[in-house]
Amino acid sequence: MIPLSVPHLAGNEWQYVKECLDTGWVSSVGSYVTKFEQMVAEFAGVKYGVACVNGTAALHISLRLCGVGSRDYVILPNITFIASANAVTYTNAEPIFIDVDAATWQMDLDVLEAFLKNDTFLDSNRLYLKANGQAIKAIMPVHVLGNMCDMPRLMQLAEQYHLMVVEDSTEALGSYWKGKHAGSFGKLGNFSFNGNKIISTGGGGVIVTDDEYLAKQAKHLTTQAKVSADEYIHDEIGYNYRLVNVLAAIGVAQMEQLPAFIEKKKYMFDFYATHLQGVGDIRFQK
Ligand SMILES: Cc1ncc(COP(=O)(O)O)c(C=O)c1O
Numbered sequence: 001m002i003p004l005s006v007p008h009l010a011g012n013e014w015q016y017v018k019e020c021l022d023t024g025w026v027s028s029v030g031s032y033v034t035k036f037e038q039m040v041a042e043f044a045g046v047k048y049g050v051a052c053v054n055g056t057a058a059l060h061i062s063l064r065l066c067g068v069g070s071r072d073y074v075i076l077p078n079i080t081f082i083a084s085a086n087a088v089t090y091t092n093a094e095p096i097f098i099d100v101d102a103a104t105w106q107m108d109l110d111v112l113e114a115f116l117k118n119d120t121f122l123d124s125n126r127l128y129l130k131a132n133g134q135a136i137k138a139i140m141p142v143h144v145l146g147n148m149c150d151m152p153r154l155m156q157l158a159e160q161y162h163l164m165v166v167e168d169s170t171e172a173l174g175s176y177w178k179g180k181h182a183g184s185f186g187k188l189g190n191f192s193f194n195g196n197k198i199i200s201t202g203g204g205g206v207i208v209t210d211d212e213y214l215a216k217q218a219k220h221l222t223t224q225a226k227v228s229a230d231e232y233i234h235d236e237i238g239y240n241y242r243l244v245n246v247l248a249a250i251g252v253a254q255m256e257q258l259p260a261f262i263e264k265k266k267y268m269f270d271f272y273a274t275h276l277q278g279v280g281d282i283r284f285q286k
Contacts (some may be wrong), residue, residue: 004145009079009250011257015131016249028223030245032252037206039255040191043173045223048215051243052222054171055192056204059087059140061221061241065214066138066164068093073129073136075163077107080142084168088140093268096106096129102206103286106149107141109157109262111117126161138164142224143172146198146265147285151177151185166190170205174262183208188218198261199254200206201247 020026023274031049040216041049052058057272060242070072070092076084080099085095098149099114117131119191139151139158158165165186169175172182173191188211191197193204207218276282 005198005278006197007195007202008257009253012253013250016253017246019149020246020249025245028242028244030248032245032248033243036201036243036251036255039252040173040206041208043255043258044169044183044189044191044208046181046184046189047210048208048212050207050209050215050222051239052060052205052207052219053243054194054203055168055190055205056240057084057167057222057239058207059084059089059166059170061218061239062166063087063091063138063140063215064221065095066187067164068137068164071134072138073134074166075112075136075139077142077144079105079144080168081170083170084140084142093137101149104147104238105144105148105285106147107154108151109149112113112139112154113157116157117209121160122162124173127161136161136163137159138166139184140166140168142168142185143175143284145280146172146175146182148172148175148177148182151180152226169198174177176266179224184210187211188214193251198265199251199258201251201254204247204251206243211238244257 037049037051056069072093073096074088076092076097078093079100088095098107099111100106121130129136141154155206166187167183167186168184169189170192175182191206193201200202209215220239222241224240225234225236227233227235259282
């Protein structure tokens with residue numbers, strides 16, 4: 001058994017967590033939460049980050065912010081982790097699965113384009129499935145194992161067919177398409193920090209976006225949609241999805257080590273590529 005990735009907690013994790021415990025700032029408000037959000041957003045090259053309890057919650061909120069709801073569809077690749085599809089169903093929408101390319105394991109954009117052309121129709125800038133007339137609201141490319149499909153082409157198709165793009169970039173912190181970071185293409189990108197990701201907070205996620213309004217709404221929805229800090233007034237159904245300061249403290253320490261982790265990943269890839277070259281019928285994800 002070779003794990004995808006194991007947590008490597010060799011930096012300032014102890015020191016930062018101790019600071020949270022010593023000061024009593026352990027819960028969902030605290031300087032590490034804000035710092036972690038800023039560090040992830042900055043690394044991904046976007047303006048805003050909103051920390052969540054995990055990547056699945058981040059995806060759920062992102063879809064809600066795109067107005068995905070009951071009787072809508074969201075397009076997904078047919079290779080992903082189940083959380084992407086689960087997040088769609090939490091909004092009472094349904095996934096439509098597009099086949100992946102055998103070489104890259106990413107959504108096959110020729111198949112996507114043929115589907116959009118043959119099986120959907122546009123009416124007043126909204127996309128509908130021909131088979132039943134239900135709306136297709138969004139598309140969620142999943143950057144499986146840190147790779148991406150041709151994102152500029154996907155973005156162009158999404159624009160042409162009026163689809164909101166929510167990136168499942170949970171596995172892609174440190175991945176770039178021609179210099180542009182994963183999660184920075186769509187309206188919203190989403191990262192995960194569970195135990196098998198390149199950095200880990202034990203559990204955690206961050207939504208990233210360049211849209212100030214969406215960032216504010218993401219924070220609002222993840223904090224029970226509470227309108228004011230002092231009063232118990234809530235203007236819609238929200239969620240208790242905020243990351244706590246103790247875990248964000250681990251996240252800050254992990255972010256400090258991210259460049260070194262990326263270098264290590266590249267070394268490991270080269271190691272496997274060298275030593276598995278010509279062994280049996282082993283082929284690499286392109
Ligand atoms: C592709 C994909 N989507 C979503 C998730 C969900 O993230 P989390 O486990 O943080 O909820 C993960 C990671 O587990 C993932 O790999």
